[in-house]
Amino acid sequence: xxxVSREAKRAIVVIMDGVGDxxxxxxxxxxxxxxxxxxxxxxIAEIGATGLYDPIAPGIRxxxxxxxxxxxxxxxxxxxxxxxxLEAIGTGINVLPGDVALRxxxxxxxxxxxxxxxxxxxxxxxxxxxxxxxxxYLAEHLREIDGVKVIIAHGTEHRVSIVLRGEGLCPxxxxxxxxxxxxxxxxxxxxxxxxxxxxxxxxxxxxKLVRASYELLKDHPINKRRVKQGLLPANILITRxxxxxxxxxxxxxxxxxxxxxxxxxxxxxxxxxKLLGIEGEIPPGATGNLDTDISSILRATxxxxxxxxxxxFVHVKGPDIAGHDANWRGKIEIIERIxxxxxxxLKNLSLEEFIVSLTSDxxxxxxxxxxxxDPVPIAIAGIGVRVDDVRRYDEVSCARGCIGRVRGTDFxxxxxxxTGKRKKWGA
Amino acid sequence: xxxVSREAKRAIVVIMDGVGDxxxxxxxxxxxxxxxxxxxxxxIAEIGATGLYDPIAPGIRxxxxxxxxxxxxxxxxxxxxxxxxLEAIGTGINVLPGDVALRxxxxxxxxxxxxxxxxxxxxxxxxxxxxxxxxxYLAEHLREIDGVKVIIAHGTEHRVSIVLRGEGLCPxxxxxxxxxxxxxxxxxxxxxxxxxxxxxxxxxxxxKLVRASYELLKDHPINKRRVKQGLLPANILITRxxxxxxxxxxxxxxxxxxxxxxxxxxxxxxxxxKLLGIEGEIPPGATGNLDTDISSILRATxxxxxxxxxxxFVHVKGPDIAGHDANWRGKIEIIERIxxxxxxxLKNLSLEEFIVSLTSDxxxxxxxxxxxxDPVPIAIAGIGVRVDDVRRYDEVSCARGCIGRVRGTDFxxxxxxxTGKRKKWGA
Numbered sequence: 001x002x003x004v005s006r007e008a009k010r011a012i013v014v015i016m017d018g019v020g021d022x023x024x025x026x027x028x029x030x031x032x033x034x035x036x037x038x039x040x041x042x043x044i045a046e047i048g049a050t051g052l053y054d055p056i057a058p059g060i061r062x063x064x065x066x067x068x069x070x071x072x073x074x075x076x077x078x079x080x081x082x083x084x085x086l087e088a089i090g091t092g093i094n095v096l097p098g099d100v101a102l103r104x105x106x107x108x109x110x111x112x113x114x115x116x117x118x119x120x121x122x123x124x125x126x127x128x129x130x131x132x133x134x135x136x137y138l139a140e141h142l143r144e145i146d147g148v149k150v151i152i153a154h155g156t157e158h159r160v161s162i163v164l165r166g167e168g169l170c171p172x173x174x175x176x177x178x179x180x181x182x183x184x185x186x187x188x189x190x191x192x193x194x195x196x197x198x199x200x201x202x203x204x205x206x207x208k209l210v211r212a213s214y215e216l217l218k219d220h221p222i223n224k225r226r227v228k229q230g231l232l233p234a235n236i237l238i239t240r241x242x243x244x245x246x247x248x249x250x251x252x253x254x255x256x257x258x259x260x261x262x263x264x265x266x267x268x269x270x271x272x273x274k275l276l277g278i279e280g281e282i283p284p285g286a287t288g289n290l291d292t293d294i295s296s297i298l299r300a301t302x303x304x305x306x307x308x309x310x311x312x313f314v315h316v317k318g319p320d321i322a323g324h325d326a327n328w329r330g331k332i333e334i335i336e337r338i339x340x341x342x343x344x345x346l347k348n349l350s351l352e353e354f355i356v357s358l359t360s361d362x363x364x365x366x367x368x369x370x371x372x373x374d375p376v377p378i379a380i381a382g383i384g385v386r387v388d389d390v391r392r393y394d395e396v397s398c399a400r401g402c403i404g405r406v407r408g409t410d411f412x413x414x415x416x417x418x419t420g421k422r423k424k425w426g427a
Numbered sequence: 428x429x430x431v432s433r434e435a436k437r438a439i440v441v442i443m444d445g446v447g448d449x450x451x452x453x454x455x456x457x458x459x460x461x462x463x464x465x466x467x468x469x470x471i472a473e474i475g476a477t478g479l480y481d482p483i484a485p486g487i488r489x490x491x492x493x494x495x496x497x498x499x500x501x502x503x504x505x506x507x508x509x510x511x512x513l514e515a516i517g518t519g520i521n522v523l524p525g526d527v528a529l530r531x532x533x534x535x536x537x538x539x540x541x542x543x544x545x546x547x548x549x550x551x552x553x554x555x556x557x558x559x560x561x562x563x564y565l566a567e568h569l570r571e572i573d574g575v576k577v578i579i580a581h582g583t584e585h586r587v588s589i590v591l592r593g594e595g596l597c598p599x600x601x602x603x604x605x606x607x608x609x610x611x612x613x614x615x616x617x618x619x620x621x622x623x624x625x626x627x628x629x630x631x632x633x634x635k636l637v638r639a640s641y642e643l644l645k646d647h648p649i650n651k652r653r654v655k656q657g658l659l660p661a662n663i664l665i666t667r668x669x670x671x672x673x674x675x676x677x678x679x680x681x682x683x684x685x686x687x688x689x690x691x692x693x694x695x696x697x698x699x700x701k702l703l704g705i706e707g708e709i710p711p712g713a714t715g716n717l718d719t720d721i722s723s724i725l726r727a728t729x730x731x732x733x734x735x736x737x738x739x740f741v742h743v744k745g746p747d748i749a750g751h752d753a754n755w756r757g758k759i760e761i762i763e764r765i766x767x768x769x770x771x772x773l774k775n776l777s778l779e780e781f782i783v784s785l786t787s788d789x790x791x792x793x794x795x796x797x798x799x800x801d802p803v804p805i806a807i808a809g810i811g812v813r814v815d816d817v818r819r820y821d822e823v824s825c826a827r828g829c830i831g832r833v834r835g836t837d838f839x840x841x842x843x844x845x846t847g848k849r850k851k852w853g854a
Contacts, residue, residue: 022811029814051831056852058833059840063853076853083854268854326432367433367811371851373844374813375831396815396829405831 007420008382011311011355012301012345015071016338017064017265018320018364020376020395024328032319032331032366033377033394040343041335041379041393044358047351048381050390051403053411055361059373064320067361067371068272072313073256073412074249081275082171082243088161089271091153097249100169100202103241104152104160105177106131106234109187109214116187116214116236118178122158123234130222134234135160141216145205152237160237164205170198175240176210187238206239213237251277256412258421261304263297264315278313288317290330294337298344305349310419316341323364331366355382355418358393359411375405384418434847435809438738438782439728439772442498443765444491444692445747445791447803447822451755459746459758459793460804460821467770468762468806468820471785474778475808477817478830480838482788486800491747494788494798495699499740500683500839501676508702509598509670515588516698518580524676527596527629530668531579531587532604533558533661536614536641543614543641543663545605549585550661557649561661562587568643572632579664587664591632597625602667603637614665633666640664678704683839685848688731690724691742705740715744717757721764725771732776737846743768750791758793782809782845785820786838802832811845 021031028035055062055070056077065086066076084101095101106123109116126134135154142150148166155161172194178185190206192199214236217223223233252260254277262273262280265288273280283300285293297316304312318334321327346356360376377398379390388402399405406414416422448458455462482489482497483504492513493503511528522528535550536543553561562581569577575593582588599621605612617633619626641663644650650660679687681704689700689707692715700707710727712720724743731739745761748754773783787803804825806817815829826832833841843849 023814031813052829057840058830058837059842059844059849061844061849061851063851066853080853086854365811368847369432373840373849395813399815399829399831400827405833 006352007384008351008353008355009310009419010353011357011415011419012305012349013071013311013313013357013359013415014338014342015068015313015315016319016335016358016360017315017317018323018362018371019335019360020363020374021323021331022363022365022367022372022374024366027328031395032328032335034396036332036335036339038335038339038393040339040346041358042391043346044342044356044381045379045393045398046391047387048379048385049388049403050377050379050393050398050401052375052399052405053359053378054373054375054405054407057407058375061371061373062362063371064268064361065272068269070408071359071361071411072252072272072276072278073409074276075409079246079249081245082241084161084171084241084243085245085275086268086271087155087159088153088163089274090267091155091161093151093153093161093163095163095245095275096165097245098165098169098247100164100171100242100244102162102206102239104162104237104239106134106158106160107236107238108232108234109236118183118185118187118238120232121177121183121238124232125157126232126234127157130226131157131234134217134220134222137220138213138216138237142209142212145208145212148205150209158234162209162237162239164202168198169202169244170196171202171242171244172196172199173203173206173242176206177238177240187236190239202242206242210237210239245275249275253277256416256421258310258416260311260313261307261309262313262315263300263304264313265292265297265317269315289321290318290334292316292318294341298341301341301345302348310421311415320364323366324369326366326369328366351382355380355385355415357381357415378403378411380414380418382418433779434811435778435780435782436737436846437780438784438842438846439732439776440498440738440740440784440786440842441765441769442495442740442742443746443762443785443787444742444744445750445789445798446762446787447790447801448750448758449790449792449794449799449801451793454755458822459755459762461823463759463762463766465762465766465820467766467773468785469818470773471769471783471808472806472820472825473818474814475806475812476815476830477804477806477820477825477828479802479826479832480786480805481800481802481832481834484834485802488798488800489789490798491695491788492699495696497835498786498788498838499679499699499703499705500836501703502836506673506676508672509668511588511598511668511670512672512702513695513698514582514586515580515590516701517694518582518588520578520580520588520590522590522672522702523592524672525592525596525674527591527598527669527671529589529633529666531589531664531666533561533585533587534663534665535659535661536663545610545612545614545665547659548604548610548665551659552584553659553661554584557653558585558661561644561647561649564647565640565643565664569636569639572635572639575632577636585661589636589664589666591629595625596629596671597623598629598669598671599623599626600630600633600669603633604665604667614663617666629669633669637664637666672702680704683843683848685737685843687738687740688734688736689740689742690727690731691740692719692724692744696742716748717745717761719743719745721768725768728768728772729775737848738842747791750793751796753793753796755793778809782807782812782842784808784842805830805838807841807845809845
């Protein structure tokens with residue numbers, strides 16, 4: 001009788017973005033996963049446990065952001081900060097728990113009877129050096145309002161991120177941007193959307209910030225030059241989508257006592273990782289599309305394994321892109337390339353030491369061309385994993401697996417448990 | 428490459444009340460669903476996805492009311508208003524979010540040492556014109572107490588519904604009815620069951636109402652006449668089961684952005700629909716029993732489909748009645764008649780346009796003669812639905828299906844997702 005414990009200590013989580021699908025007539029009413037040749041993905045199913053996974057809940061359509069939050073073990077209902085903070089992270093701002101972040105546009109207004117009327121919400125889609133220089137000028141001259149630190153960063157074209165950091169802030173305020181279809185409307189006042197002192201204070205600061213941006217930009221030399229050139233001046237920031245990172249958000253390592261690394265293909269996923277304190281990279285040549293350099297993703301993965309992280313998350317975006325484009329052939333091909341990647345990973349590690357798992361953030365059916373609320377198949381292999389009789393990794397086969405149907409943070413929880421990282425609750 | 432989306436836009440939900448069962452010795456330890464000849468129900472299973480559904484949670488016994496709330500997408504833990512509001516809706520009162528409703532009895536009391544002693548909780552099961560006239564008299568003379576609107580309506584026999592509408596009310600109060608086994612006890616004071624100002628106010632109003640009913644009824648000519656005739660006078664209203672419709676209950680259309688119609692067989696289900704703002708009808712000849720006119724239900728269903736509703740719910744009561752009566756033969760027969768109905772529905776619509784689904788509000792086993800917490804089988808067919816290899820619609824076959832086991836509001840969520848009615852959460 002063996003008296004030492006035999007338990008895997010580490011895990012690989014392969015996230016195939018949007019890989020699930022619905023039956024497609026052109027594939028004989030099968031899904032791309034059911035049609036693709038994928039011996040390595042199927043092997044995980046065959047030697048391990050399978051099931052279905054709803055990153056949020058059955059029938060609820062996840063975004064890439066909410067779906068990944070769930071895979072990383074953070075309940076989206078509790079931790080989803082909204083687009084403001086996620087875009088701010090995308091621009092490189094180190095957003096902290098408690099920060100309020102907003103999306104903003106460089107816009108064009110004219111004064112009319114004491115009001116600021118929006119002529120163009122995007123200042124003629126201003127881009128390049130003009131946009132960068134104006135945003136840098138704002139960032140340098142708007143560092144603080146009423147004791148609150150202001151961080152302003154340029155995104156792409158007219159897009160700007162604003163982060164407010166300080167005491168007594170919260171994101172329950174309305175937009176100053178009058179909205180997509182409202183050119184010719186005045187810039188709005190931000191007002192509290194909840195009757196809270198923090199909301200009144202935040203709205204007040206945002207209104208001051210918008211007004212100050214106008215004062216700083218209206219006579220700026222760049223704008224004077226633009227007007228002479230017949231271009232729209234970018235003479236104000238208008239804001240929308242205030243959001244906050246929950247104050248009690250703990251970094252992944254602190255939350256779960258586990259080190260993690262993220263190899264991924266796009267800024268949204270990298271940004272979610274950053275928010276959670278998960279280190280990561282977009283490997284060179286990883287385009288997030290069907291032409292991605294899958295060997296570069298493999299190299300980054302094997303490197304991360306070598307560096308000793310407890311969990312390595314590997315994200316491949318292609319299946320989602322193919323779903324949005326209704327390109328089922330492309331979806332089959334990228335699945336087959338991911339299969340190659342998984343095969344190579346399996347050659348490089350021992351299933352006595354590693355749990356290897358397959359999952360996804362949501363389903364992106366070719367017939368819908370967007371995310372849906374269908375569950376995604378999951379498969380988990382390695383020592384300690386119960387073995388069911390499912391032999392294929394697809395939406396229908398995995399439904400008969402011994403994991404059943406799980407949701408939200410359950411997936412990560414199972415991985416943590418299989419790698420001995422879960423403490424007993426109770427005695 | 429196909430660039431348009433192919434997605435069903437509308438749905439039919441067939442609700443077979445209490446259709447699930449447990450093994451019955453007289454059926455060779457099979458269930459009525461396993462024994463019935465039902466090619467059309469089985470066809471839905473065969474061409475679509477199957478699974479199990481717990482309207483509340485595994486092992487929890489739903490009522491027809493809580494079960495239907497869940498099927499209609501309203502979490503019963505959050506939205507169940509209790510019997511008071513549901514019975515008030517049954518009497519025809521238009522109960523609104525925020526209203527507090529109570530069940531009440533016309534009862535007989537006598538004064539004894541300044542107390543009101545209950546002689547008969549049902550005033551000798553008063554019925555007919557006497558009951559109607561006395562309740563109408565109360566309704567006309569008790570329209571308002573302390574600024575709160577009072578609505579009183581007659582149910583059946585001694586049963587009365589009371590609705591209180593106004594500011595600062597809540598349902599956390601005790602009963603004034605001393606209870607079933609307590610004839611000879613005094614009428615109780617309503618007291619707050621939570622230490623809240625709204626509960627104190629509501630209890631005070633109810634106590635005033637009970638006292639006022641006695642003042643109005645004690646010398647009423649009808650009661651004087653009844654006493655002469657040797658009948659018990661109905662000289663007071665005693666109350667129980669205070670409940671409230673949650674203030675944040677949104678109508679179905681507003682909650683889900685979807686129009687729905689309900690063809691059903693009884694007031695409880697119609698009342699739940701009404702509470703949620705779902706239009707509906709009990710078709711002529713729909714008795715809610717085994718002798719129901721199933722073709723009338725079919726006609727109402729096809730009419731609702733023609734009128735363009737996004738979701739048509741069709742409720743058939745018979746299987747539940749047969750379960751309560753331990754009538755397995757009858758249960759098999761009504762299942763076979765529902766099978767005919769589903770077959771006719773399938774002839775009249777396209778599965779490219781419609782999702783057709785089978786579900787139930789709870790299991791009513793013939794051997795228990797009441798509702799149990801067993802899951803119910805579900806089956807869903809139409810374009811976009813994943814196809815598993817289950818070929819029969821019954822409690823055991825569907826457990827192997829590709830939906831797995833879902834609960835609560837999941838069922839409606841899946842239907843909304845399949846008909847493209849779900850918005851993405853996140854990006």
